[in-house]
Amino acid sequence: MATKSKESENDELISPLVPTKRRKNVNRDTTNSDVCFVGKPLPDTEASDRWPHRYQSKSKVKRVEVAGSKEEGSKSEEKEVLQARCHYTQAMIDGSIYNLNDDAYVQAEDGKPNYIARIIELFEGIDRELYFTAQWFYRAEDTVIKDHAELIDKRRVFLSDIKDENPLNCIVSKVKIALVSPNVDLVTKEKTIPPCDLYYDMKYSLSYLTFANIVIDNLEQSKTERSRSSISSDTKSNHPIGDAIVAIEESKKSEMTLLDLYSGCGAMSTGLSIGAVISGVKLLPRWAVDINPHACESLRLNHAKTEVRNEAAEDFLALLKAWTKLCEDFSLFGSDQLPEQNFDLERADDNDNDEEEDDDGDEGSMVPDVDFEVQNLLAVCYGDPNKIKKPGLYFKVRWKGYGSSEDTWEPIEGLSQCKEKLKEFVMKGCKSKILPLPGDVDFICGGPPCQGVSGFNRFRNQEAPLDDVKNRQLLVFMDIIEHLKPRYVLMENVVDILKFAGGFLGRYAIGRLVSMNYQARLGMMAAGSYGLPQFRMRVFLWGACPTEKLPQYPLPTHKVNARKFIPNEFEEIHVGSVIDEHCMLQEALCLENTISDLPPVTNDESEDIRKYGTTARTEFQRYIRLKRNDMVTYMADVQSVPQTSMLYDHRPLKLSKDDLDRVCLIPKKKGPTWCVGWSR
The missing domain is CATH 2.40.50.40 (OB fold (Dihydrolipoamide Acetyltransferase, E2P))
Structure with a gap:
C-alpha cells in the first residue's frame, strides 16, 4: 500500500495504513466552470459556529491543538488547519451536484483504484482555492486485513475516523453507499442490503486496528432507512438498526458459558473467570479441549463441572457438526420433550x-x-x-x-x-449439553499452537504459511467460531504471528473474524506490565458479535520497556504506548519479589505439600498464597492472607549426578547465562 508523501508543507504525515490522497497535480483547472460551488455561501456566524477552526486566522494555515481520542487514550497534538473565507452546502463537478454528506470517488495516483470518501465540508480557502473535507472509507485491502481482502465482500467498505482537506477537483464521481445492520447471520444480512454500489456496517480505526460498530446519529439515520433485520440466526428476533449495533441490555446475562480450546491445564479460562467475577459476570468454563491427556486430567481435577475432551481440535469440530446434524435429525431444536434431569452419560444405567x-x-x-x-x-x-x-x-x-x-x-x-x-x-x-450447539457458547478463548510461526522453527513456510500443517490450527479455531457463533472471542498468540511473513497469519485471524461480521481488535501486551515477574509479550485478538460492546484492553500497571519488541507496522496495537509519561506506574517485578519467601529444596526433595515456613514479604507473594475463591476479593491487605496457607509442588525434577554437578557449577551471581556449565 502506498504511503502518504509530504507533498506540501500543509500535508501531515499519518500512518502507512491510511490511503494516499492525491492533493496536488490533478489534471484539472480549479477555475474551470465544471468545478464550482453552487448557491450562496453560508452566513458567517453559522459557518464559524459549525467549523470554528477554519476562522481563527487571516493566514492560509493556522496551527491548532487537536485533542486526542478519549477511547484511544492518546495525547493532544498540534496540526496545521487550512483557513476559510466561506462555506457552502453544494458544489457542481462535471455537471453533477454534490451535497454535504454525499459519498464520492476521489482521484488516486495513476494506476490505482479511486479512493472513497464522504464529503463533510465544502469551503473556499483564504488562497481562493476550492476545497472539500473528506471522511475516508477503507476497502479491506486498505486495512490490516490487506493480504486477505478476498475474505471480505467486494461491496463492503469501512468508515474511518480519518478526515482531511483536498482540492475540490479531486472528486471523480458519485457513489451510492448504504449503511446496513451488522449481522452474524450472513444470509439474513444479505437480504437487508438495499440496491447500492457499496455498503458499510462497521468503522475502522488505527488504534488497535479496530473494526467496531458504528454509533448511529441523526446523519446516518437520514442517509439510511431504518430497517429491521435478524440479529442472530439463533434468537430469530428483529431489532432496529440502531439497536443492532449497540450493546443490547436485555440480552445481557449474569451467567455466561465458555469453551476453552487448546486449553492446556485451563489457565486462560481460569483467569478470564476471575476477571469476569470482578465485572459482575459468572463465566463458567463449560467445555475444554486439548490433545494432551495429562493437561486434560489436571483440568478435570480443578474444574469438576467442565466437560473436558482429550482430542484434536479438528476432530472436535467434526464432532460438533455431526452432533448438530443428529439434533436436527431428531428434531430436538426447540423441543419441549427433552428429559428434565441431567445425566452422567458415562455412568448412566x-x-x-x-x-x-x-x-x-x-x-x-x-x-x-x-x-x-x-x-x-x-x-x-x-x-x-x-x-x-x-x-x-x-x-x-x-x-x-x-x-x-x-x-x-x-x-x-x-x-x-x-x-x-x-x-x-x-x-x-x-x-x-455434553457438546455445545450453535448459540450455546457465550465465550470462546484459546491460543492455537504457535510452532509454525515460532522463530525456533527453522523450516517455517514463508511463502504459504497456511499450507504448513503446523499453522492449520488457526483455520480450525476460526471454523469452530464460525460454527458456534459465540458472543465473544479471545485469541492469544506469540508476537511472531505478526512478525512472520509480514504478519500474514495475524492478518488472516482478524480478517476471518471481520468476514463473519464480528467486531475485532488487536492488542499486544507484556505480562510484566501487569505485575508478573517476567516480560512475556503476547498478541491478543478480541472478537465481539454485533449485539455486544467490543472490550477494551486493560492499561498497564507496572513499568516495562517494550518498545524494541514491537513490529514497526503494528505500533498501533501496543497497549499502553500512549500512556502519559507522568502516570504513576509501579516498578516492574523481579525474581526476588516473587520467590524470596520459598524454602530451599534439595535435589532429593520429595514433599508435594508443605508449609512455607515464612511470612509473605511482597504483595505478589501475599496474592499467590490465596485460594482461587479469595483472589477476587483480595485488597492487598496483609491480614487478608491466612498464615496457614500451604505450599504445593515446590519440588524440582530430580537430576542425575552429572547434571547436578553441571548445575552446581553455574556461578551464583548476576550475569551468567543458562548455557554456563554446559561447555564440553
Missing part, C-alpha cells in the same frame, strides 16, 4: 447393568447363545478410537449382559438397528 449379570455373579462374562444387544450408549467422539485408520463418528457402547470392561467404540453405521437407543442418547446429551 450402571445400576441397571448389575441386574443383567450372570446368575453366578461373574460381571462381564458372555451369555451363551444370546445375540449382542445394545444396552446403552455412553459417549460420543469423532476420530479413530479403535486405531483402525477409519475416522468417523463413533459411540461408546455398553452391551446388554456385559460390564464396563467390555465397552466398545462402534461407528454410527453399525447402530442402524438401535435408533431408539441413539435417539435417547442424543436427547440426554442435548439436555445435559
